[in-house]
Amino acid sequence: MGLTYGPQPAWRDLIAGFLGAVADDRSLAAPWTGGRSEARWYGRSAWALADTVADWRRRHGEQMPSFWVPSYFCDNSLQPARLAGIDVVHYELGEDLNPDWPALRRAAEQGRPDIFILVHYFGHPADGAQARRFADDTGALLVEDCAHVLRPEADIGAHGDVVFFSPHKFLPVPCGAVMTAPAISEAPPRRTQSVTPWAVKRAVQKILPGPLQRSRTRRQTLAFDEDPAVAPAAAGGPGAYAKRAIGAEMRNAESIGARRRANAAIYRRWLENANDAKPFFDTSAAEGAAPYRFVARCPDHAGAVKLYGELRRKGLPAESWPDLAREVAAEPDRFPLANRWRQTLLMLPVHQSIDADELERLLRAP
Ligand SMILES: Cc1ncc(COP(=O)(O)O)c(C=O)c1O
Incomplete structure (x- = not known):
């Protein structure tokens, strides 16, 4: 078949997707929540990120949070949050892809984060326990970004107040990202994407x-230094x-x-x-x-x-x-x-x- 960027569905599965019962959102999310927390579904995690900001603002009288994101982060994924007017504070990472903790603690003395994003890059677990301590010490909401992870593992997904995954990046499916948290309200109603x-x-x-x-x-070669065009983030779930x-x-x-x-x-x-x-x-x-x-x-x-x-x-x-x-x-x-x-x-x-x-x-x- 030749190598493709992403996984291909088998013919049988391509057709089977049109037939049969559909699980309710909570049951569908069980591989990511273990049934322990609530879940909301999105088309992409970029929308879960924007909603995390919107949820925080609702709880804080519509103030804008101080939103800390690693420097190594593709801007396309921040577009929905940026559209809501957020200013992004980028923080630097260490060679091991973990946040540069001493630098972060120094920066927090000047101004604390309200929302702190920890990324588990490429499936490699970042230091969630350390991130938890940092969030507790600074009063931030800890968001574990597991967009590069198929499903929770021992050190992934256990520390965040909010955790999200992007199953659409791993599975031959048209879209799908899931946000989990101990208590979140029902998903705001969304259009669904055409398949x-x-x-x-x-x-x-x-x-x-x-x-x-x-x-x-x-x-289709894009030069190494070229960035892909910013795709309009599909809002549909x-x-x-x-x-x-x-x-x-x-x-x-x-x-x-x-x-x-x-x-x-x-x-x-x-x-x-x-x-x-x-x-x-x-x-x-x-x-x-x-x-x-x-x-x-x-x-x-x-x-x-x-x-x-x-x-x-x-x-x-x-x-x-x-x-x-x-x-x-x-x-x-x-x-x-x-x-x-x-x-x-x-x-x-x-x-x-x-x-x-x-x-x-x-x-x-x-
Ligand atoms: C670290 C990270 N977080 C979040 C996202 C956004 O994921 P999605 O494509 O589900 O919007 C990406 C996108 O590639 C990413 O690399």
Whole structure:
């Protein structure tokens, strides 16, 4: 079939999404809440983030919160919150992708956060316990951003006052993100997204033979330094089709994780023998139970651009990190790591529809 950016539904599942019963929102959210907390569904997590701000404002007489977000964060995902007029305070991370705690504590002496976002990047658990202490000490609402995580793990999703996941990033479904919290009111009513454009696109991708799919990947190449156009964030929530598909796909969560780990291991072995690039995470275990992407660290910007071009020419849809916020890109001295990562990290697809033999073949191809 050729490598695609995201997972592909089987024909059977593409059709089955139109048929059968739809679980209620609470039951559908059980893999993420364990039945312990309430859940709200969205099309994307970007809307859960905006709603977190709106909820906070409702509780605080419509004041604007001080909203702390890591510097390494794609601005597209902040658009819905920015539309509501929020000013984003970016904070710097350490080499291990955790917040730079000493710097944060110093900054909090000047002005405390009201909402603090902790991100578990690429499926790797960030230090939730430390984030909990920081939020308790500063009086902030702790939001665990698990958009890069398939489902809660020991250290992921247990610490936040609000936790959200983006199952649409992991599953072959048209949309779907879930926010969980011990007590949240019912979701504000939303339109549901039309499934037709998504289903037609998936059907075309399934029909295209491998060579055509690869030449499509080559043609669609966005330069390494280019940011994708800001897609209008679809406000609609998941409709019946997406809900059926999410419910059905999550029955395979265990094997989805295993396939993703196995594909990540292929890149790891390839990098050991191949070139200057190295895995970003030292061990496979650090990539988590279901890696979102395999992350390769290049020695410098030129090396990243070169490797990106080579992989794209082979038909492998490598990606760079999309759009840092303008404030972050404009201040490389203040946000050195976010800017360095934008310039030197490559994200490679590991999703469950990738055929391991095909991936090995592509990587070995001259
Ligand atoms: C760290 C992080 N949080 C949140 C989001 C937003 O996710 P969604 O695509 O579900 O809006 C993204 C998007 O890629 C992300 O990288």
